[in-house]
Amino acid sequence: MLRMLGLRIARAIAVLVAVSLGTFSLIALSPGDPAATILGTTATPAEVAYLDQQLGVNQPWPDRYWHWVTGAVQGNFGLSLVPPRQSVAQMLGQAVPVTAEIVVIALVLGLIFGIALGAWAAHRQDQAADRIITAGSFALISVPAFVLGLLLAILLVFHPTWVRVLVLAAGLVIAGRALSSASQRKPLLVRRPGRGALVLAAVATAIGVLGFLFIPAFPRFGWTPITTSLAGNLRFAFLPALTLTLGLIPLFAQVLRADMVQTLQQNFIVVARAKGMSELHIIFREALRPSLFSLVTVLGLSIGALLAGSVVVENIFGLPGLGSVLLNAITSKNYSVVQAGVLLIALVFLIVNLLVDIAYAYLDPRTRRAAN
Amino acid sequence: MLPTEKLPAAGATLDDGRAAAGETLGPARARLPVAVMAAWAFAAVAFLVLATVLSRLVLPLRLVLVILGLFSAYRLVAALARWRRPASPPTGTWLAVGWLGLVVAGAVFAGVLPLPEGLNPAATFTVPALLNPGLHSGHLLGTDTEGLDTLTELIYGARISLIVGIGGTLTGLIVGGIAGMVSGYFGGPVDGVTSYIVDVLLTFPPLILLIAMVAFLSPDVLNITIVLGILALPGFARLARANTIKIASRDYVTASRTLGSRQVRILLKVIAPNLIPSLFAYSFIIMSFLIVAEASLSFLGVGIQRPTPTWGNMIAQGDPTLNAHPALVLAPAVAILFTVLSANFIGQRLQKRWGL
Numbered sequence: 220m221l222r223m224l225g226l227r228i229a230r231a232i233a234v235l236v237a238v239s240l241g242t243f244s245l246i247a248l249s250p251g252d253p254a255a256t257i258l259g260t261t262a263t264p265a266e267v268a269y270l271d272q273q274l275g276v277n278q279p280w281p282d283r284y285w286h287w288v289t290g291a292v293q294g295n296f297g298l299s300l301v302p303p304r305q306s307v308a309q310m311l312g313q314a315v316p317v318t319a320e321i322v323v324i325a326l327v328l329g330l331i332f333g334i335a336l337g338a339w340a341a342h343r344q345d346q347a348a349d350r351i352i353t354a355g356s357f358a359l360i361s362v363p364a365f366v367l368g369l370l371l372a373i374l375l376v377f378h379p380t381w382v383r384v385l386v387l388a389a390g391l392v393i394a395g396r397a398l399s400s401a402s403q404r405k406p407l408l409v410r411r412p413g414r415g416a417l418v419l420a421a422v423a424t425a426i427g428v429l430g431f432l433f434i435p436a437f438p439r440f441g442w443t444p445i446t447t448s449l450a451g452n453l454r455f456a457f458l459p460a461l462t463l464t465l466g467l468i469p470l471f472a473q474v475l476r477a478d479m480v481q482t483l484q485q486n487f488i489v490v491a492r493a494k495g496m497s498e499l500h501i502i503f504r505e506a507l508r509p510s511l512f513s514l515v516t517v518l519g520l521s522i523g524a525l526l527a528g529s530v531v532v533e534n535i536f537g538l539p540g541l542g543s544v545l546l547n548a549i550t551s552k553n554y555s556v557v558q559a560g561v562l563l564i565a566l567v568f569l570i571v572n573l574l575v576d577i578a579y580a581y582l583d584p585r586t587r588r589a590a591n
Numbered sequence: 592m593l594p595t596e597k598l599p600a601a602g603a604t605l606d607d608g609r610a611a612a613g614e615t616l617g618p619a620r621a622r623l624p625v626a627v628m629a630a631w632a633f634a635a636v637a638f639l640v641l642a643t644v645l646s647r648l649v650l651p652l653r654l655v656l657v658i659l660g661l662f663s664a665y666r667l668v669a670a671l672a673r674w675r676r677p678a679s680p681p682t683g684t685w686l687a688v689g690w691l692g693l694v695v696a697g698a699v700f701a702g703v704l705p706l707p708e709g710l711n712p713a714a715t716f717t718v719p720a721l722l723n724p725g726l727h728s729g730h731l732l733g734t735d736t737e738g739l740d741t742l743t744e745l746i747y748g749a750r751i752s753l754i755v756g757i758g759g760t761l762t763g764l765i766v767g768g769i770a771g772m773v774s775g776y777f778g779g780p781v782d783g784v785t786s787y788i789v790d791v792l793l794t795f796p797p798l799i800l801l802i803a804m805v806a807f808l809s810p811d812v813l814n815i816t817i818v819l820g821i822l823a824l825p826g827f828a829r830l831a832r833a834n835t836i837k838i839a840s841r842d843y844v845t846a847s848r849t850l851g852s853r854q855v856r857i858l859l860k861v862i863a864p865n866l867i868p869s870l871f872a873y874s875f876i877i878m879s880f881l882i883v884a885e886a887s888l889s890f891l892g893v894g895i896q897r898p899t900p901t902w903g904n905m906i907a908q909g910d911p912t913l914n915a916h917p918a919l920v921l922a923p924a925v926a927i928l929f930t931v932l933s934a935n936f937i938g939q940r941l942q943k944r945w946g947l
Contacts, residue, residue, distance in 0.1 A: 230790075237791045242803065357939075361932045363883040365890045365906065366924045369913065377914045523796030530798060534891055535910075545799075549806040549893055561803045565794050 227576050231569045238565045239291070242558045243284050273300060273555070287558075296559035301551045307559045310544055315563075317442060317540035318529050321456055325463035325525060326518075332464070333471025334514075338502050340472060341479035341510075353476070356469030364528045368462040368535040372439060375458060379436040386434065390427015394420035440537035459532040463525055474517045478510040511582055519575035523568050626868035626945055628670040633871070635663035637757045640699055684940060687933035694930055698750040709743025712898065724918050732922050735908060741922050744900035748923065751901040752930065755816050756882040760874045762820025763827050768870055770824075771831025776839055776858060782832075789825040797822055801884055805893050815894060819881045830873055831866055838865050868945030875938030879931040886927055902927050 258266055278286075290297060296307035340352040362370075374382050397420040437458050443451035482488065483506055491501050530542030537543075541560060548556035638660030642653050697704075707730060708714045715738035722734040724741075732741035774785035795803070801822055808814045838844065839862065847861050888894030889903025897904055902923040909919030 233787075234791050234794050238794055241791070357935070358932065361879070361928065361935050363886060363927060363931065365887055365903075366927060369906065369910065369920055369924065373913060373917055373920075523799075527796040527798030530802065531887055531891065545802065546891055546893070549802060552806075554806075557803065557806050561795075561799060564796060564799050568796060569794060 223580070224577070227573055231573055235562075235566065235569060239288060239562055240284070242561050243287065270300060273298060291559070291562065297555045299553055300555050301553045307556050310556060311541065311559060311563060314539060314541045314544045316445075317538055318526075318533070318542060320445070320452075321460045321463060321532070321538070321540070322522075322525050322529055324456060324460040325467060326522075328460065328464040329467030329471055329521075330518075333468045334475055334507070336468065337472035337475030337514075338479060338507065340476040341483060342498065342502055344480055344483075349476075352472060356473050359465060359469040360473070362466075364462060364466055364531045365535060367465055368459075368532055371458055371462055371465075372535065375434075375437045376439045379434060383431045383434050386430035387427045390423045390425075390430065393423040394427070397423065442538050455536075455538070459529075459536045459538060462532050462535070463528050466524070466528060467521060470517060470521060471514060474513045475510060478513050479506055482506045482510045508582065512579070515575055515578050515582065519572045522571045526564050526567065626871060627864075628667055629941075630867055630871055631663045631667040631670060633874075635660050635667055636695060637761060638663060640695070640753060640757065683936060687936040690929050690933045691937070694749045694926075695753065697746040698753045701746045701750055704746070706743040706746065707740035709740040709747060709900065710898065712737040712739060715739055721912070721916055721919075723916070724922075733916070733918050735905075735919055736912070739900075741905075741919065744905055745902070745922055745926055748900045748902045748905060749926070751812065751895060751899065752882045752885060752927075754812060755819060755885045756878045758816035759819030759823055759881045759885075760878045762817065763823025763877060764870060764874050766820065767824040767827030768831045768866065771828035771833075772835045772858060772862060772866060774828070775832035775835030776854075776862065785828065785832075789828050792821070792825040797880075798884060798887060801888060802891070802893060805888060810888070810894050810896065812895060815885060815888070819884060822884065823877045823881060826877060827870060827873070831870060834866055834869055835862055838862050869942070872938055872941030872945050875934045875941065879934035879938070882934070883927065883931055 258270060262270075287297070294308055296311070298304050299307055299310060336352050336356075340349040343349045397416045435454070438455060442455050445452040479502075488501060488506055491505050496505070526541075529540060530546060532538070533540040533542040534546060541564070544556065545560040547553070548560065638656050642656035642660060708718070715734075718730075718734055718738035718740075720734060720736050720738045722728055722730050722738075724731065724733040730740050730742070732745065734740055735744070770785050774782040792800070801818060804818045804821070805815070808818070844857065844861055847857055852861070885894060886901065886903035886906070889901045890907045892904075892907060894903055895901050897908070905923040906920050909916065909923075913920055
């Protein structure tokens, strides 16, 4: 286990070195005199001299790289090349919490709904619910994040009344379906049909009515820090997080469904059924853990998609997060910020995938010994 | 290396199982011409689109592209003549193929179609700006803030999306496919180095890699296509490597080697034809991914710039007037959505048929 972890970490560090070299050499590859590109034609000689010194243009590149890497390891990424001249670490430090918040919210919501829908689809394999979930997730996966964000903005920012009516209608339709199927004695997700259907109908109605009464109009742009006001913060974070999570839910649901369909055919599930366990117990206590492998892999990879999606989403909803900082830095050719931001994102991605490898070992004891 | 050495036995039993079930090599061979035909059709369209659209290229190069396109079309017709038609595919496939065909036709014939002005803002002084969609104004999907026709922009945007999507996919397919095939077949240090490069490329979240590269290059069509090709490369390399390892353990490869074929011949004549179907199916999915990536870049303002219309920068331009004129955003959004859905749908269908 320790040996596997050591190997993984060594590999991650090797990749990180390559990444840092790559981002560093991109600057060297960029055409033209960097100072002239960044400052334009109206720069004073003093500004050019400052920038040349910041970029270390006059030193050989291994020196420059070494200087930058030693700084980066200590959390010092130099100064912003474009005024205001603040420290890059500080700029990123202010932006990271915003991005982290929407990413974490999106991930948690995505896992909750993705696992629930995926498990339900696997349980109802090849029936109507499964087909709806599978087709729906295929369609939703194909929607690019920026299209989804703008559609949500049209609905929830400009036409909240439509959404309220839709939520109410959806709640009532689901409640009606649940009651009608209960009257025909078809088994629902919960084993005893009557009570489960009633509970489902009541919950659906309640969500529909509450949504109809209380769904607010969400703000189009802006951000409130969580330290200022929790309610205000969540109001601003909701739409961006929803956009991201709507991309994740279908992915997680599809992946979990595929694995769980296979798990549910195995002998220990038959034994559990024969023992008279409830379906809920079988799905979530017995079948879930062995079905999580692909989901965990996809989870690690989806962090990358989430970080990329946050660039788009922050642009749509005007959040001051990592993505906005990165994008501004690119358009103003603020290379020191681009370098640091890209390295930071690669680092997060590597750490997450390291955690995924550890999670494998937890999920399946056999992988602990299969080090290489 | 260990799993690779184990594979021959597993592959042998698999083939034996198939033979026992009465499913000999016959049906597998009969399925292959469809893949070959699809590949030739893809190549023909790709070459002809590139030849029509890359007007900046010198004439001889365009002629070469046209000849390559015609040759691919000839091979397609030749294969069609030898082909027995299976049962007609279901509605979903027809819709997907139909939409993609429409987009391709629009992109190829954009210059010939009688469309209102959609490219030059200087020519639209007399056209009312921000016209709503309607049948009577002569602007089916309305006009934007500069009085340019939305439908025209959409059709010219399809060009960019297709060039970039197909070009990037072809680049990734050729480079990644060859790299994956070679590393899967030879293993050892070649495999180690290739896998390391692929790992490094996969370390970046795709859009971030794209943004980082575009930050240092001028965002024109050629550069974006190359960068997207780099983005598509690791996926193709991994798929080609995994499938090559499987194919290399099959009996007919051993047979060919026993007969004294050289390595190059085995790679090109035995392994590559069997790799093509799965790579081709995957390339539809990659194409839709690259189209979205390009649109995201343009939307963020770091991709292809105005006045060249792309679906992404059309959406970005319509964003400020989202409430008053949603059509400016919805039209390109729907175009992207349909294209991505169609390509994904076809890709999934093909993967089910040809995936190894």
